Amino acid sequence: MKHIKVRILATIWVSIFLLFVPFYIILNLTLPVHFEKEAKAALTYEMEYMSSMQKQESEDAPALDYVGIFFSGDICFIDLTQDPAENSAADNSYGKYNVQSAEHDVLSYYDSQGLPFGQIRTLKTDNGYYIMVLYEDVFSWDGEKVPTIMYLNIQPIVQYTKRLNWLLDAIFLCVAAIMSVIGFRLGGQIEESQENQRRFFQNSSHELKTPLMAIQGYAEGIQTGVVDPIHSAEVIMQESDRLTRMVEEILYISKIDVHQLVLHIAVLDVRELLYDCLRSAEPIQNKKQCSVVTDFPDAPVRVRCDEDQLTRSFMNVLINGMRHCDKTVWLSCKADRHIITITIRDDGGGMDPQDLPHVFDRFYSGKKGNTGIGLALASDIIRLHKGSITAHNDKSGAVFEIRLPVAP
Template sequence: MSKAKKSINKSIFTSHLIIILIFMLLTAIIFDLALRIYVRRETRNQIITTGEILQKSINQNSTNLGLDELQNLQVNERGNSRLNSILKRANSILDIKYIVINEDKNIIYPNENINQEDKDTSSELITKIKKNQISNINRGVVINLNIRGNKYQAVSYPIKLQNNSCYLIVYSDLSKSDEVTRKVNFLLFSILIIMAIISLSISTKLAKKISNPIYDVIKYAKNIAERNYTVKEFNFEHEELTELSKTMSFMAAKLSSYDNTMKTFMQNASHELRTPLMSIQGYAEGIRLDVVEDKNKAIEIIIEESKRLSTLVEDLLYLSKIDAMQDDFNLEKVDMKELISSSIDRIKGITIKNEREILFTHCDEELFLYCDEEKLMRAIINILANCIRYSNKIIDISLEKKDEAIVIDINDDGSGFDKEDKEHIFDRFFKGKGGNYGLGLAITKTIVQKHNGIITADNNISGGANFNMILPLQKINT
């Protein structure tokens, strides 16, 4: 069972959603941890600061200060202002209270007029002190307590009241600071939710902005698959998508050209095959019906047309094999002087029959090329055969090395190419005046291209045809 595919929209949206959720989770955890640490530290500092100022104020007035005066502590104007300011600021986010106990750890302040909750809390605090659960009572160290399920922080200081040794215990219920922490976290979470919604909305639009051009290219590709090769220009915002669309358009143009070539090829091939077949069929039926006077001549024509048909079919098969790379190239180091000389020798009979002369000039330097000797020889013979057909007398071949390539230049003294024929010289089934099948030069061009070479055709200075073949010296891969 194949795995279900995801669309680009879903992939981008899902990826952004996961990233946002991870970011929100990490932000919430880190912020909550940092906030709790900060609040705990500030609570501790406020308790210590409050306790130190209360201790200082009480000790400065210890001789005349009684229990009744603790509620309205009077030291001096500056000290009292600082104490009130600290207590007011501390109680804005904290619930700081204090009690005074004697050496027997009995509460001597506050008096009985306090509310029941504070009274119960103070009683439990003293109970824990009596049970020695507070070991640092005389050290001014902040300690943590758990009273009736609530968390408290407390700090104690030694003081003097009317020359009696006592202890000032400043404590705070942390539930108020925890409530502040929860409210801040809730506010942060609300902000993160709003940011996530905005981010996902932007992500959805971004995903559509990326995927819509891709869907346009997919639609264009489907049109190409339906053999609709109309070249279409896209103007996308992203460089990669623009490059993809250009590649698709280039492919469409190439496929259109190839499709037209194949149509022309099939039309020409069927025409070239039909002509000898009709001739063979006509003479064969004439012999069968005994209406042909010269049967020997008819038989010769059938044989000649059969050979012509066989040659045409062989050329078609050869060309298709080279195109499909089914005909392996046997690359080896070949002496190009010997290859061209052998090509001239193989076509010498036709040259003599047509009263032509082939001149071969080359440099003294040895020129070797990694190539398929048989195929490259066939390419050269095809050109020479074409030149023999259209030249008046002389065919000239030159071989030389230029830069990192071997250049073969073939010229004849014929009438050259017509202007309208030049760009079609190497097209399949294109025949000039007096041509055979229009496959020879097409085969030549394909062989040269398979050797990573270039071949061109033009008219030379004297007006005859010129074929220029450039073959790179480096070893090629097939």
């Protein structure tokens, strides 16, 4: 799959956009409508209360207890019978009525459009968002009904909610930026994993071809009678064993990659595992005609491990040392209260400095040929045991250090 990072980023931005759209709708559409409804309800309640008071005076009916609702405390009144000079102390800068800006907007609408008694109207101007109604005020000093405009300006609260858009924009950008960084890194890891997988299968097929071609070549030689059958059979057996080991290692690495390798953990003496490796590696040691110098402590060194898997990792590193040594391999084990350190050192001259960072990479092709997957598998198994393995050169050759936690 190509362009994984781009696809992940696109998915993240679209998802975040769809997540924030409802909030934008609520802030910019739903809340203003809700506030307008609340304002109309407040004016309606006020008129109902006035009506109940009027009935109480004329019919001796019980009046409503005034409890008010949302916006009731913000209602403003304009007495249409009052002298304009008494409506406001402001300068006479608005023509017919000497009033403040909000009253000027309401009265301008009243003059131009008129207001039917008891019918709520809505007015939006540059200065306000007005909900208003014309009614007869029964609370005049002389007891007369006074035509009065009752109104609410909900623009401040509507503008406040719209200012929250800036906060929402900032949150949107922050979330998008953080998720983009995470998605970009995740996409990079996926692309790297897919590239490693592609190289793994490509290199696996290449490595498997080598013994298969040798087997096929010697088999054809036997068939045509151009090679010695006994020698050819030995080569075929050797290449078959090599092919079997490679297939097993590839299968083990595949299980590790998909987290299907089950470890059967037990507390064991790591010295015994190393002795088992030495016994198993004797054929290679005899063929190489090299010696192995050991340095183990007298006391047991306990480690929690899967015996087969950890032995396999030790074996791979030990055989690598035997194959590249000149005459000697040194194998040592020491432990403190927390860490076990196993060192495998050879006198083969060491690794090329350019190859050192890649010595545990699968099928890495160095200057001395492919390292295969033996060291890569050893590294993976050791990590599964919460340990680590490193490689470096010393005066005589390559040095591999394996560190594992001591069993409690």
